[in-house]
Structure formats: C-alpha cells, structure tokens
Amino acid sequence: MIDYSALLxxxxxxxxxxxxxxxxxxxxVTLTVIDDTRPKVLPAGSAxxxxxxxxxxxxxxxxxxxxxxxxxxxxxxxxxxxxxxxxRSYELRGSPNGEELGEVRFLLKAASDG
Amino acid sequence: xxxxxEDILARLLVVVAAIPGMRSVHRNNVDISEDQLPAVCVFxxxxxxxxLQNRPSNSRGMVRMTPEIVIAEKTAGQxxxxxxxxxxxxxxxxxxxxxxxxxxAGSSPRxxxxxxxxxxxxxxGWMRSLHGALRAQFTFKYWLKPDEL
Numbered sequence: 001m002i003d004y005s006a007l008l009x010x011x012x013x014x015x016x017x018x019x020x021x022x023x024x025x026x027x028x029v030t031l032t033v034i035d036d037t038r039p040k041v042l043p044a045g046s047a048x049x050x051x052x053x054x055x056x057x058x059x060x061x062x063x064x065x066x067x068x069x070x071x072x073x074x075x076x077x078x079x080x081x082x083x084x085x086x087x088r089s090y091e092l093r094g095s096p097n098g099e100e101l102g103e104v105r106f107l108l109k110a111a112s113d114g
Numbered sequence: 115x116x117x118x119x120e121d122i123l124a125r126l127l128v129v130v131a132a133i134p135g136m137r138s139v140h141r142n143n144v145d146i147s148e149d150q151l152p153a154v155c156v157f158x159x160x161x162x163x164x165x166l167q168n169r170p171s172n173s174r175g176m177v178r179m180t181p182e183i184v185i186a187e188k189t190a191g192q193x194x195x196x197x198x199x200x201x202x203x204x205x206x207x208x209x210x211x212x213x214x215x216x217x218x219a220g221s222s223p224r225x226x227x228x229x230x231x232x233x234x235x236x237x238x239g240w241m242r243s244l245h246g247a248l249r250a251q252f253t254f255k256y257w258l259k260p261d262e263l
Contacts, residue, residue: 042239044146044247045184046157051148051241088240110242112190 004095009059009103020056020080022068029066033058033080036105054085054108057093060100073104077111084111116262118221119179122214122254123158129211130154130183133203148241152187152200163258172260176222179254180232183208186247193238193246201248205231208252221256228255 017032033056040053056078063069076087085108095102123141131139131154138150146153159181169175185200187193208214209229218227234250 040239040241042186042237042241042245042247044186044237045182045235045249047140047144047146047155047184047186047247049146049148049151049153049186049241049245049247051188051245053240054242107240109240109244 001097004097005059005061005101009095013059018080020058020078022066022076022078024068024072024076027066027068027072027076029068031058031062031066033078033106035081054083054110056080056085056106056108057103058106059103060092063104064100073106078106078108085109086111116259118217118256118258119159119161121217122179122256123156123181125211125213125217126181126183126208127156129207129214130156130185130204133185133200133207136185146186148188148245151245152185155184155186157182157184159254174223174257174259174261176255177258179256180251181254183250183252184247185250186245188241188243188245190243193244194236197236197246197248201234201250204248204250214254218254218256221259223257226255227257229253230255 013032017034020031020033022029022031036055036057038053040051042049073087073090078085087106088109089107091105093103127141136152136154138153140155143155159179161177161179163177189196219225221227230253232251234248237247239245
C-alpha cells in the first residue's frame with residue numbers, strides 16, 4: 001500500500017504549506033496549513049455578490065500529534081498569512097490510507113466583522 | 115416627452131438610496147463586491163399591459179411595471195432580523211413616497227394609478243462573513259400615453 005502521507009501530503013505541505021497558529025481555549029499550537037481561500041459568489045436575484053470563501057487544509061495526523069481532537073475544531077481561532085479566522089465548520093477529506101490519515105478542510109469566517 | 119416609466123425608476127433609485135446604512139446604490143448592476151455592502155440595487159422592470167381591446171394603436175392604456183429591488187448585506191449579527199428591518203424600511207419608503215405616488219396617480223386621467231408590494235425572497239450564504247440578500251418586487255400601475263412619449 002502506498003503511504004500517501006509520506007509520498008503526497010508531506011511534500012505538498014512542505015512546498016505550499018504556511019505556518020498557522022491554532023487556538024482553542026488553552027490549546028495553542030503551531031500547525032502547517034494550506035491556504036484554500038476561494039472566490040465565492042452569492043446569488044441575489046438578478047445580481048451577484050462577490051467575496052471569498054476562506055478555508056484551510058490541515059493534515060489530521062498533525063492535529064492529533066498536537067493533541068487537537070475533533071471536539072476542539074469548532075470555533076477555534078486560526079491565524080495564517082496575516083489574517084485571523086474562526087473555524088465555523090469543516091469537511092473531512094479522506095485519504096486512501098483512511099480518514100484518520102487524511103486532511104480536514106476548515107471552513108472559516110472572519111474573526112472580526114470584516 | 116413624458117416617460118413615466120423612466121421617471122418612476124429614477125425616483126425609485128433616489129428613494130432606496132435613502133435607506134439608512136446603505137454604502138452603495140446601483141441601477142442594473144449585476145456585479146457587486148463585498149466592499150460595496152450594504153448595497154441596494156434597482157433592476158429595470160418587466161412591463162405588461164392589460165389593455166386587450168381593439169383600439170387605435172396610439173390609445174392610452176394602463177400598464178403594470180414590476181421592478182425588482184435587491185438589498186445585500188454582510189453581518190456579524192443575525193442576518194434574518196437585519197434583512198427584516200431593511201425590508202420594513204424599503205416597503206415603507208416606496209409605498210409612502212409622495213413623488214412616486216404622484217407619478218402613478220398623475221399619469222392617469224382618473225388618478226387611479228397605484229403602487230403595490232408584491233413580495234420578497236431571501237438568500238443567505240457564508241462568504242468571509244455571513245451574507246444575506248433580499249429581493250423585493252413592487253408593481254407600479256400607470257397610464258402609458260404613446261402620444262406623449
């Protein structure tokens with residue numbers, strides 16, 4: 001079986017990952033995330049409102065190694081690339097080696113009204 | 115030349131621009147960016163006539179124009195309550211505006227023009243923050259006078 005963590009995720013995160021600070025309660029750790037902020041459009045009748053849908057990929061093994069369980073994800077603060085976000089939801093991205101060795105995409109909202 | 119349709123739409127833009135807190139006002143702009151929010155946009159209207167009688171083509175007749183007004187906003191608060199408050203302001207200002215009522219009433223030989231609120235729909239979605247939009251439709255019933263166009 002191919003080790004996707006070693007052959008895929010580790011090189012990708014080493015190349016395009018950026019440092020992030022994850023805070024939830026007394027947990028404060030530094031992680032490597034991939035900034036996945038995407039253009040997003042809200043239909044509004046005949047008009048469209050353009051903004052972004054902020055998101056970040058994180059490897060689940062890295063979260064686990066830092067003592068962060070799924071119960072800690074919701075409403076956590078995540079700071080990277082000079083912006084402060086709050087985790088409002090998430091979607092799991094399984095890997096061929098299993099969900100626990102895959103990624104999670106944190107769905108973010110601005111930490112302050114912006 | 116007296117184009118009641120254009121007069122109504124132009125006045126409607128002025129009326130919605132006065133809704134408190136709007137950062138930008140548009141007419142027929144389909145592409146709004148988040149830094150323009152809260153925004154209000156008037157979309158020119160569909161029109162229909164209910165005059166089906168066999169009369170000369172230059173006869174005056176009643177038409178119904180139905181413009182759409184879109185209000186879009188982003189919030190850190192309760193988007194539903196905020197949209198409801200904006201809807202209340204919008205309806206009140208449009209239905210009670212003296213100039214709009216004079217335009218529809220003045221177009222009619224019997225003063226029977228009218229403005230009616232038809233309804234609204236809402237859209238909400240997560241972007242950088244929670245965004246909401248409200249689309250409202252009004253009918254403006256006025257007399258079309260081909261000989262005055």
